[in-house]
Every structure is written in C-alpha cells, then in structure tokens.
Amino acid sequence: MSIYRVPTPSFEVRGEDYTRGAMASGEFSERIARVKKALRKLSHPCLLVVSSAPSRARSRDTLYPYRQSSNFYYLTGITRSGVTLVISSLPNERPKILSLPTDPKKTVWEGPEDSLKTLARRLGIEAIETKDIHKDLLTLSRGKDELYFENIEGTPSFQLAKSLMNIPEHNRVSQPTSFSFLERVLVPLRLKKSHSEIKQIVDALNVTHEALLETLPLIRPNRSELEVKSRLEAEMIKRGGVPAFDSIVASGKSASTLHYHRHSQKLKKSELLLMDFGAEVHCMASDVTRVFPVSGRFEGVLRDLYECVLEAQKRAIAAVRPGAKIGSVYQKAAEVLADGLVDLRILRGSRSKILKSEEFRSYFPHGIGHTLGLDVHDVGNLRGQSEPKLEAGMVITIEPGLYFPRKVGKVPACGVRIEDDVLVTPTGRKILSHQFVKELSDVEALIER
Numbered sequence: 225m226s227i228y229r230v231p232t233p234s235f236e237v238r239g240e241d242y243t244r245g246a247m248a249s250g251e252f253s254e255r256i257a258r259v260k261k262a263l264r265k266l267s268h269p270c271l272l273v274v275s276s277a278p279s280r281a282r283s284r285d286t287l288y289p290y291r292q293s294s295n296f297y298y299l300t301g302i303t304r305s306g307v308t309l310v311i312s313s314l315p316n317e318r319p320k321i322l323s324l325p326t327d328p329k330k331t332v333w334e335g336p337e338d339s340l341k342t343l344a345r346r347l348g349i350e351a352i353e354t355k356d357i358h359k360d361l362l363t364l365s366r367g368k369d370e371l372y373f374e375n376i377e378g379t380p381s382f383q384l385a386k387s388l389m390n391i392p393e394h395n396r397v398s399q400p401t402s403f404s405f406l407e408r409v410l411v412p413l414r415l416k417k418s419h420s421e422i423k424q425i426v427d428a429l430n431v432t433h434e435a436l437l438e439t440l441p442l443i444r445p446n447r448s449e450l451e452v453k454s455r456l457e458a459e460m461i462k463r464g465g466v467p468a469f470d471s472i473v474a475s476g477k478s479a480s481t482l483h484y485h486r487h488s489q490k491l492k493k494s495e496l497l498l499m500d501f502g503a504e505v506h507c508m509a510s511d512v513t514r515v516f517p518v519s520g521r522f523e524g525v526l527r528d529l530y531e532c533v534l535e536a537q538k539r540a541i542a543a544v545r546p547g548a549k550i551g552s553v554y555q556k557a558a559e560v561l562a563d564g565l566v567d568l569r570i571l572r573g574s575r576s577k578i579l580k581s582e583e584f585r586s587y588f589p590h591g592i593g594h595t596l597g598l599d600v601h602d603v604g605n606l607r608g609q610s611e612p613k614l615e616a617g618m619v620i621t622i623e624p625g626l627y628f629p630r631k632v633g634k635v636p637a638c639g640v641r642i643e644d645d646v647l648v649t650p651t652g653r654k655i656l657s658h659q660f661v662k663e664l665s666d667v668e669a670l671i672e673r
C-alpha cells in the first residue's frame with residue numbers, strides 16, 4: 225500500500241465543493257479530552273505521547289509522499305510533520321503540542337505552514353516551541369508511572385520510550401517504569417465511529433463512486449488495465465481524494481491474484497474485470513470491489529459465478545449485527561460459496577466436509593472482511609483467539625470472492641469479489657456504499673453501450 229500526501233481540496237467539481245467534510249476542530253479537542261479521561265482510569269499518573277509521522281526517504285534527498293500517522297491525525301487533525309502531542313492524566317497538566325522553531329530554509333523549499341500557535345489554538349491546548357523536544361519530553365515524563373508511546377521508529381514518542389527504558393532504575397527521576405503501546409488507549413476509541421466519521425467515510429465513498437462513473441467508458445475490449453487504473457485514480461485526485469491504497473484493476477486470470485499490481489493486460493471481450501479501489505478524503509478511507517463484464521453482458525458460467533458470490537455477499541451482510549462474531553458472518557458467505565462450487569461441478573461431497581477442505585480454501589483463500597476507518601485496514605483485530613463481537617458504530621468491509629488461477633471444468637481462469645462498506649447499527653447494519661450497484665442487470669445497465 226503506497227502512501228500519499230493528503231492535499232487540501234479547494235476547488236469545485238460539478239458544482240460541488242469538496243472542501244466540505246473536514247472534521248470540525250471541536251471533535252479533535254473532544255477526542256483529546258476522552259483520552260485524558262481514559263488515561264486517568266487506566267494507570268494514573270501516566271503520560272501519552274504521540275508524534276506526527278516522520279518523512280521517509282525514498283533515495284538520497286527524495287522523499288516518499290507524506291502521509292500523517294493515523295493515530296496522531298485522529299487526535300489532532302494536523303497534517304504536517306514535526307509536531308508531538310503530549311497528554312497527561314494529571315488534571316492540572318494541560319495537553320500540549322511541541323515543535324522545533326520554524327526553519328526558514330525549510331520554508332524556502334516547502335512553503336509556509338500553519339504555526340504551532342495556530343494549531344494549538346484550534347485544539348484549545350498549549351503550544352511549546354522548543355529547541356530540544358527530547359529534553360522537554362523527559363522533563364514532562366517526571367512524576368508519571370507509565371508511558372503510552374507509538375511504535376514508529378524515528379519519532380520523538382518512540383525515542384522517549386527508548387531512552388527511558390535505557391535509564392538505569394536508580395537514575396530515574398520519578399520517571400515511568402511501565403511502557404505500553406498507545407493502541408491500548410486509542411483502539412477502543414477509533415474502533416467505534418462517530419456520526420461525523422461515518423459521514424466522512426460516505427464522503428470518501430461518494431468521491432470513489434464519481435471516479436468510477438468517469439472510468440466506466442474505458443471498460444471495453446482492447447483497453448488496458450493501466451488505462452482504467454490511471455483514469456480511476458486521476459478522477460479521485462481531481463475531487464480532492466487520493467487512493468487509500470494501490471487500486472487493483474485486474475482482468476480475466478489476473479483477478480485470481482488477490483493483490484494484483486502488474487496491470488499489464490489488455491481487456492478481452494470474453495473476460496471479467498475486477499476493480500478493488502477506494503479514495504481517501506481527509507485521511508478517511510473507503511474500499512469497494514466491483515466486477516464488470518468487458519463485453520457488457522454477464523454470460524454463461526461467469527454469470528453463475530457472479531450470482532453465487534453476490535448471494536454469498538448478501539447473506540454475509542444480513543448476518544452483520546451487534547453481538548455477532550465475524551466468524552459467523554464468514555460462515556454465511558462460505559456456505560453459499562460451497563454450494564455454488566458444487567453446482568458448478570467443481571467440488572463434490574457434503575457442505576460441512578467441503579467447508580473444512582483445503583480445496584475450498586484455495587477458491588476462497590481470504591477472510592470475509594476487515595475494519596475500515598483512517599486506515600483501509602483499520603484498528604481492531606476481528607479474527608484471532610479472542611475474537612471480539614461486532615458493536616454498533618464499527619465499520620467493516622464484507623468481501624467474499626472466488627478465485628480460479630487456472631481453468632477448472634467450465635470455469636476459465638478468473639476472479640470474482642464483491643465488496644461493500646458496512647456500518648454496524650444498534651439494530652443491524654447499514655450499507656454505506658449502496659450507491660455502487662451490484663445486481664447483474666444494474667451492472668449491465670451501468671456499462672450499457
């Protein structure tokens with residue numbers, strides 16, 4: 225997954241202003257307040273330190289496009305580098321941001337940035353301009369038992385944890401002796417989306433959908449995967465988004481590679497085109513997969529295949545509700561896929577035997593979905609030993625698929641996956657990506673020629 229700088233959208237497309245949807249600073253201040261409260265409960269007195277992402281060198285003095293640390297962005301909404309946020313559990317210590325003084329030489333190359341004071345005022349917190357961030361952080365850590373830091377090397381947060389750990393116990397000046405990753409505090413908060421976060425995901429989905437509509441005319445025989453991909457991403461960028469991950473545009477056999485990135489094929493009339501893509505707007509991601517018949521019509525066994533995956537996806541979505549585990553959602557889709565593989569004469573035997581078989585896993589080798597938010601694969605592990613239950617406010621993707629790296633029976637080498645973004649609501653679920661049609665006839669009508 226590549227990283228991209230988040231531009232500040234400032235122009236209009238089709239009469240719609242895409243500067244809309246930025247989170248109000250009030251929401252960031254509230255999050256900082258919630259963290260302070262959580263820290264008090266967890267391990268008082270303690271300190272949470274999180275820094276903006278460091279710039280990463282691609283080679284010599286050329287940098288990768290900058291993308292803010294999602295945890296830092298979640299608490300501050302700040303998109304620039306070189307800032308560190310400190311939250312203490314002590315009531316008399318205000319949250320603060322620290323930064324080095326502005327370097328005029330840097331400004332020559334990169335232009336002016338919002339001053340530290342402006343950023344702090346927006347958040348209603350204190351600004352500390354310092355020549356030695358590390359020294360200041362060591363001082364601020366005094367009188368605390370525990371430090372919550374971010375596991376990103378090269379940040380002042382990481383550096384602080386590292387040097388505190390290396391101070392011999394007897395030399396510590398009442399400084400933290402316990403250390404935790406700040407995910408312990410932030411994951412529960414980031415996992416459940418607020419009303420405005422959900423609105424932001426919908427905004428990102430709208431940008432993604434408009435980009436798709438502009439790209440549809442290129443889904444024709446003899447066009448290339450690369451043409452489709454570049455149009456798709458250009459249309460996201462035009463609307464103030466960036467790709468939330470490297471888009472997958474895979475035709476025919478290519479679609480059996482789950483994370484296909486070669487984009488070297490021409491579209492053929494007899495094949496399907498799988499597109500897995502999503503814009504990120506204001507650091508919030510979207511993630512959708514749709515499949516189109518290059519000829520304009522789903523025909524023969526490809527039609528059966530598509531219908532099977534669609535039914536599996538609908539059944540899985542219907543199983544999403546608070547209290548459900550992701551395993552049971554997976555199971556609903558897997559049952560439909562297993563029956564479908566029997567109907568297609570690819571597998572034989574009882575459903576329960578098929579579901580346990582290696583062979584079935586080779587046609588459906590991935591999970592049913594993942595959480596979505598500031599990161600396309602967002603915080604919170606849905607699977608694993610302590611499989612958590614779904615809760616209202618979580619946003620997850622539901623994306624079953626079937627993959628055939630080579631021809632099996634009547635099925636040509638191909639891949640079909642259908643993916644939507646789904647909000648868990650108090651009573652069930654809501655599909656946030658409903659603007660992307662998926663019924664066979666609707667998809668055919670969409671690319672009608």
Ligand SMILES: [Mn+2]
Pocket residue numbers: 511594621623643
């Ligand atoms: Mn996905």
